[in-house]
Amino acid sequence: MEQFETIEKLINSLRKLPGIGIKSAERIAYQILDMKKDNINEMIDALQSINDISTCPLCGSYTENGFCPFCNDQHRDQDTIVIVSFFKDALAFEKLKSYHGLYHILGGSLNPAKGIGINDINISSLLKRIENGNIKEIILATNPTLEGETTALYITRLLEKYKVTVSRLAYGLPMGGQLDYADELTLTKALEGRNILRKE
Numbered sequence: 001m002e003q004f005e006t007i008e009k010l011i012n013s014l015r016k017l018p019g020i021g022i023k024s025a026e027r028i029a030y031q032i033l034d035m036k037k038d039n040i041n042e043m044i045d046a047l048q049s050i051n052d053i054s055t056c057p058l059c060g061s062y063t064e065n066g067f068c069p070f071c072n073d074q075h076r077d078q079d080t081i082v083i084v085s086f087f088k089d090a091l092a093f094e095k096l097k098s099y100h101g102l103y104h105i106l107g108g109s110l111n112p113a114k115g116i117g118i119n120d121i122n123i124s125s126l127l128k129r130i131e132n133g134n135i136k137e138i139i140l141a142t143n144p145t146l147e148g149e150t151t152a153l154y155i156t157r158l159l160e161k162y163k164v165t166v167s168r169l170a171y172g173l174p175m176g177g178q179l180d181y182a183d184e185l186t187l188t189k190a191l192e193g194r195n196i197l198r199k200e
């Protein structure tokens with residue numbers, strides 16, 4: 001059956017979401033269509049207000065006005081920055097009760113194959129933060145993928161001239177997992193990053 005033009009437009013728009021294929025987009029579009037008018041208007045308002053969100057000039061996080069809540073929070077450790085590729089990664093750290101420092105959101109990872117180079121990620125403002133602030137440690141928390149590794153390596157080299165500790169998240173085996181199921185790379189990295197429990 002041919003779709004109505006308006007629904008077609010909604011389906012095409014929904015398909016731009018990552019992980020949403022044509023079937024899911026169609027299902028969601030018709031679910032929206034079946035919603036109450038009030039709820040549809042509420043959704044339209046919510047989507048429209050997304051335009052009010054911009055990025056924090058300091059860390060690249062989302063903000064509604066000026067600096068973001070992370071940068072505005074004076075109770076955080078002001079000398080530690082976790083570097084992540086995306087905002088959602090910072091949220092993962094926020095769920096931990098053990099990290100109280102700042103963040104820097106790159107907005108992606110270096111990926112030469114996709115044409116994502118150093119000018120496409122948020123690095124220059126990071127250097128400014130290090131030059132202007134009292135940053136003692138940079139924790140690289142980009143993904144343990146080829147792109148994430150490339151990005152971490154590039155930033156490590158870039159920071160060589162600054163008096164700042166640079167650390168990378170440990171690679172390890174998933175908790176509750178089984179050793180013989182781990183892939184070769186994970187096991188190699190876990191071996192390299194082993195912790196000494198007793199030294200003689």
Ligand SMILES: [Zn+2]
Pocket residue numbers: 056057058059060061067068069070071072
């Ligand atoms: Zn910020």
